[in-house]
Amino acid sequence: MSTPIIELEGVTQHYGIRPVLKRIDLHIERGELVVIVGPNGMGKTTLLSVMGGVLQPQHGSVRIDGRRRRQSVEDEMAIRRTAVFLPDHPFLPAQQTGREFLLAVGRLYDVPDERLIDHVDRLLRLFDLIPQGDGPIMRCSSGQQKKLALSSALVTEAPVLLLDEPFSGGVDPAGLLALKRVLARRVQEHKSTVVLTSPMPEVVEEIADRIVILRDGEVVAFDTLEGLRREFGVTGSLASILERLMHPETTQKLQDYFEGMSS
Amino acid sequence: MIRWFRVILPFSGLVMTFVVIYAVLVGFEVYLEWKIGQPLPSNVTLSLPVLAGGAALYGLYRAFAFHPVNRPGYRIWLETTPWTSEKPLPLGPIHLVIQDVVIIALALTAAWPRHHVKSLYVLQVFLIVYLLSMSSALWRTGEKLIAFSLWFAIGGMVYTTRSFPLFGMIAACTYGLAYWGLRRSLARFPWTLSHWVRGTQGLEPAFPSLGWPYNRLSPKFFPDLGISIPNAILTSLLVPWWYYVVLSFIEGPGKLEAAQAIYSFSMVPIIGGRLLIYLTGYAPPISFRGRIITGRWIIPGYDQVFVAPLLALIAGIWLPKVLTDRGFGFVEALAVSLIWVLFLILIWGPSLKTWRLTGSHRIIAPLGSKSGPFVRVG
Numbered sequence: 213m214s215t216p217i218i219e220l221e222g223v224t225q226h227y228g229i230r231p232v233l234k235r236i237d238l239h240i241e242r243g244e245l246v247v248i249v250g251p252n253g254m255g256k257t258t259l260l261s262v263m264g265g266v267l268q269p270q271h272g273s274v275r276i277d278g279r280r281r282r283q284s285v286e287d288e289m290a291i292r293r294t295a296v297f298l299p300d301h302p303f304l305p306a307q308q309t310g311r312e313f314l315l316a317v318g319r320l321y322d323v324p325d326e327r328l329i330d331h332v333d334r335l336l337r338l339f340d341l342i343p344q345g346d347g348p349i350m351r352c353s354s355g356q357q358k359k360l361a362l363s364s365a366l367v368t369e370a371p372v373l374l375l376d377e378p379f380s381g382g383v384d385p386a387g388l389l390a391l392k393r394v395l396a397r398r399v400q401e402h403k404s405t406v407v408l409t410s411p412m413p414e415v416v417e418e419i420a421d422r423i424v425i426l427r428d429g430e431v432v433a434f435d436t437l438e439g440l441r442r443e444f445g446v447t448g449s450l451a452s453i454l455e456r457l458m459h460p461e462t463t464q465k466l467q468d469y470f471e472g473m474s475s
Numbered sequence: 476m477i478r479w480f481r482v483i484l485p486f487s488g489l490v491m492t493f494v495v496i497y498a499v500l501v502g503f504e505v506y507l508e509w510k511i512g513q514p515l516p517s518n519v520t521l522s523l524p525v526l527a528g529g530a531a532l533y534g535l536y537r538a539f540a541f542h543p544v545n546r547p548g549y550r551i552w553l554e555t556t557p558w559t560s561e562k563p564l565p566l567g568p569i570h571l572v573i574q575d576v577v578i579i580a581l582a583l584t585a586a587w588p589r590h591h592v593k594s595l596y597v598l599q600v601f602l603i604v605y606l607l608s609m610s611s612a613l614w615r616t617g618e619k620l621i622a623f624s625l626w627f628a629i630g631g632m633v634y635t636t637r638s639f640p641l642f643g644m645i646a647a648c649t650y651g652l653a654y655w656g657l658r659r660s661l662a663r664f665p666w667t668l669s670h671w672v673r674g675t676q677g678l679e680p681a682f683p684s685l686g687w688p689y690n691r692l693s694p695k696f697f698p699d700l701g702i703s704i705p706n707a708i709l710t711s712l713l714v715p716w717w718y719y720v721v722l723s724f725i726e727g728p729g730k731l732e733a734a735q736a737i738y739s740f741s742m743v744p745i746i747g748g749r750l751l752i753y754l755t756g757y758a759p760p761i762s763f764r765g766r767i768i769t770g771r772w773i774i775p776g777y778d779q780v781f782v783a784p785l786l787a788l789i790a791g792i793w794l795p796k797v798l799t800d801r802g803f804g805f806v807e808a809l810a811v812s813l814i815w816v817l818f819l820i821l822i823w824g825p826s827l828k829t830w831r832l833t834g835s836h837r838i839i840a841p842l843g844s845k846s847g848p849f850v851r852v853g
Contacts (some may be wrong), residue, residue: 227837228765265692268760268776268835288832292694303687303840303849316685320693350850357852364689381853 215278217242217372217405218263218295222272225258225429232258234429235272240422242371243403245395247416249450250426251458256409257300257376259426263407264297264374276372293321295372298365300380310345310352310360311336314367321368328367335363338390355382362391366398373398375408379415392419413451423450427458482567483574485536493529500525501589523590523597526582530601533578538608541569544615544666553664560661569609570654592639599636602646603629606653613656616666621656623709625649630713630720686849687840691756696828707821714741715813722806731805738809742791742816746784749820752827753780757836776835783823791816 216239225233232255240246248256261267262274265281265288273280276295279287305313311332318328336345339359344352349360358381365373373395379388396419398404410416416423417437425433425440433440437450446453455463477487484490500522508514517523541564543550549566558565579598586594606629614622628649635641660666685693702710718737725733759766759777766772794815798808825834 226761226765226769228762229768264688266688266838268837270760270771282833282835285829285832289694289696292692297688297692299688299840301840301851301853303851305684305686306848306850308684313685317689320685320689320695354853357850361852377853 214242216240217277218407219275220263220272221275223259223262223269223274224271225255225262225267225269232429233262233269236429236431238424238431238434240405240407242405243399244421245399245406245419246408246422246424247420248407248409248424248426249411249413249416249454252411254426255429256426259424260297260374260376260407260409261299264295264299265291266297266299294370295374296321296365296368296370297374298361298376298378300376302361302364304349304357304361304364306350307348309347310341310349310356310363313349313360314345314363317364318367318369321370323367323369331367331369332363335366338394339363339387340384353382355384355387358383359387366394371402371404373404373406373408375406377410378408379410379412388415395419413449413454417450425454425457432457480574480578483537483541483572484578485533485540497522497525497529497585501585504589517590517593520589523586523593526586527597527600530579530582530597531604534601534603534605535608537571537575538569538605538612541567542609542612543664544612544668550665558664560658560664564661569612569657571605571650595639596636599632599642599646602650603632606632606649609653609657613653613660615668616660617663618656618660619706621652621659623706623713625653625656626713627716628652630716634720634723684848691838691840696832701826701828702821704822707818710821711814711817714817715810718813719806719810734806734809738791738795738813741813742788745816745820746787746791749787750780750784753830756839757831757834758839760835760837774835776833779825780830780834783819786823787816787819790819 218238218240220236220238223233223236223238224231236259248259250256258267262269263276265274268282275281276291279291281291282288308316314332314335315328318332319325323331336342339356339362341352341356341359341363344356345360349357352360362375362378362383365375378391383391392415395406395408399406399421420437422434422436423440424431433443435443440450440453441447444453444456446456504515504520504522539545543553543564553565556565579601582597583594586597606625610622610625610629613619613625628645631645632642632649635645718741722730722734722737757780760774761769761771766774791812794812795805795808798811799805803811830836
């Protein structure tokens, strides 16, 4: 097996005194689509932010393409060219048009103009952003703004995409379908690596090569869907695996609730 | 005649408005003097300050509006033409020409009957503002050493405003230096400009307008905020020089208090400015409570950012006392201390680039709202 493109060794992160991530070890291979799942507040966004260079872990290290994050100016610049992090709530320039914004982001990542102009046009058409993409971003709906933000990550052509909740934020079904297909194709054909978080098990099942299950800041499991089924002795969907792993108390609560109704 | 002036004059409507305002003001002052039967005291007349203000605006206009570095459209167009510095600039000269001499002479002639030798302030204000504006353009076109020299020399001009012959000599030398710098910078056209100066050119991203996360996690380091050691040394000398120049205008027993007040208040933007530049958007990795409880009182990767401001603060408080004890005058001791404070703030690491790329901080999104320059998505 080749060198992992993303390596986390003993990553521990806390803001106050409550640890959000505890000694996380994770190796993600080139050309994989990995989805981080877990209940709210369990560290999904924090884990992705550590990979994205937004947070510096208190202990442990993050390596991307063999370079350690924040180790040196040269390495950090090289990593930033390789890996693009898109948060759940980005801030977009209100006055620029969507097209101007995407062109500017592409230029930031040195995408050649001829390819960039064409790619931006194709992205705007793919996400149904014509003609809104040629007006100020502030006039777009929240779903259209989210699609512009996602397009900005795609237009960089970075080999590693770190996307926090890309399927939420008002993206319409057509947009969801388009995004899933684009990400899958980039992984399969261009050997890009995508790491994303999602609260939607059905979407995760559909696109993930491997799934990271996070609970209380620890990696409970990291495997393919088949591997998870084998590991936990469950034959059903990811939702049922998560139900068993993450929310056993919810199942019990539901049972209690319905029993109370029938009595 | 008008055509001859049109090469360098602002809009004729603007000039006429100013002339009318000045004439009305002078007329009003003459009327008041006729009514009270004696000349108005010089500290209550407005005609000279207004004329000096007009001269300042004209000086700013002459150096600013004709320089391609200040007008992106003009500069970009000029880059597409076969223009060289041997030819005149198509939209008019930046250097002073005979028309400028005539205009300033007219202003002096208008002021002389009422203000006599004080009318020369109009010329002084024009030259100081013109040369300041010119030095800023020279800085941006890469003639940094000449720009620094001009800023020192303009300080000398301000310092000698009360001695017209001395002012004249320094002004002539300063203008000569500025003219030489201008020729040098025009000879190097087209210039390689920083992102701050260049502005939008076609598809070029205009920093810093890409929002979060692209501004903070950019694979390029746009802000040319870093400072070289020669520039830091020159800046550390220049600011105290101007401090000294400004204090030279304050006389009497209040001078020492004023010197102390200006010195103390200048510490706030100098030290606070560095902290603001370094810390905006770069939060501590853990909370203060987290530090105390976990026993990690000092986080070297983050707390390094406080070392330079702390050293500057200590130097700023301690040095004036040491220097005055060694026989320095109070004002001179403060000026020398200011040199060290600035030097520490500008030179002591980490550099902005090293800090932003390798510091142990938590990068945070900018504050924004629907009414701000960014829209928050989701």
